[in-house]
Amino acid sequence: MARIVQFHEAGDADVLKIEEVDVPAPAPDEVQIAVRAIGLNRAEVRFRQSAYIQKAQFPSKLGYEAAGIVQAVGSQVSGFAISDVVSVIPTEDMARWGTYGELINIPARHVVKHPSNLTFEQAAASWMMYIAAWGALVQQAGLKAGDFVIVTAASSSVGTAAFQVAHAVGAKVIATTRTSAKAHALRDAGADFVIATEEENLVARVMEITKDQGARIAFDPVGGPNIAILADAMAKRGMIFSYGALNRDGGPFPQFPVVAKSLTVKGYLYSEVVDNDDTLERAKAFILPRLHSGEFTPLISRLFPFDEIQAATRFLESNEQIGKVVVTVAGSAHG
Incomplete structure (x- = not known):
């Protein structure tokens, strides 16, 4: 069991609920991650409001970005091991692979071992x-x-x-x-x-x-x-x-x-980047070295604790921020 953010109807930030959910083992092509930070995006607001290109099937997860520690790997996954420090490149289906939670499963092609100079908060703020x-x-x-x-x-x-x-x-x-x-x-x-x-x-x-x-x-x-x-x-x-x-x-x-x-x-x-393997690899090759060198430094506007997910998304919607709104997730039994 892990705490996951879900919503059961479209609406404002009040519909976001932190619920105890049984997280299954990762599928053969997935990596399971104990989340330490979550990057918020306006697409997730639009999805929650039923104003996005993807429509929710309730109850729905949400979220595109996160960073954390690998807890398990699927049987077909190579290149990742338990305890690796990783971040998530947005998937094409946030309802299926939502990142707002303590424990998440993500397809391995969307998982990156980010440079060690990045904090979890910076890594969760980078990829989208x-x-x-x-x-x-x-x-x-x-x-x-x-x-x-x-x-x-x-x-x-x-x-x-x-x-x-x-x-x-x-x-x-x-x-x-x-x-x-x-x-x-x-x-x-x-x-x-x-x-x-x-x-x-x-x-x-x-x-x-x-x-x-x-x-x-x-x-x-x-x-x-x-x-x-x-x-x-x-x-x-x-x-x-x-x-x-x-x-x-x-x-x-x-x-x-x-x-x-x-x-x-x-x-x-x-x-258009993430649905093509070659383009995604070129993106990684452009971005990762610059994150490592510090040429690319994610600008974080404000941090919120996981329990304040509603307040965090309200701040995102306020347009007061300059840069990324990030939610931090405390360590737990998951990692």
Whole structure:
């Protein structure tokens, strides 16, 4: 038996319940992990609210990220042993392989022996954000030295990870945020330029920064009317990645700038990386050495204990954070 977070109906954070559940032995291709830290993501909020691409079957587990200690390995698993310190790359099914719990089973291809310089909290905060940023910016867009990339809603964990991924290839980051309240913190986190969109004209500022060339790439979790504004700020043959759909309101499709600038507007999911073995291995090869060297350092906004899982997800939903919200899990009989 182990304590696992489940929910029995869609709703706000109050529906999250910590329940005693019998955790089975790992399947032949799985690794069982005694969890020490859990990284929270907005996708899990949307899943809980029944507003995500995956729908829950109740009672449902949830969660994409965690770090901990290997407790058991499936009969077909090689490369992992009991007591290994590991972290979880998000799976394609958080209901089946939810990470909000003391003891979890995860497919071995989604488990990594993370560098020893990382704490459990940092390791649990790493994989969704770096995988998501790398997949769009490097793997698909070919971001390179001298490029400008607009990162919207930049105080999110994926946003701050995108700063580090961009800098790793020599690109410049234009971060956007609604007001100037977070501007100093975003610069500290690595943004080369910050635009407060409620106080400044985004298009005019981007053109000023890029000497009227526009940005080659935009990495946008907001969507809605935001796409039309970004289109006007793009360079010719630029790419807009829409990956979060935080704004559920429709907006006008920016047909004229899309055609006039030969823009690509692409929907993007992290699963485009993790559902392909070769792409996933390339992502690991890009991310792991930089985590080890310290070039990539996960930015953690705030820690919460496991018993405060509802408060932790409410804080995530408040938009007050800059970086990752992480839940810590105390040691137990599981490891």
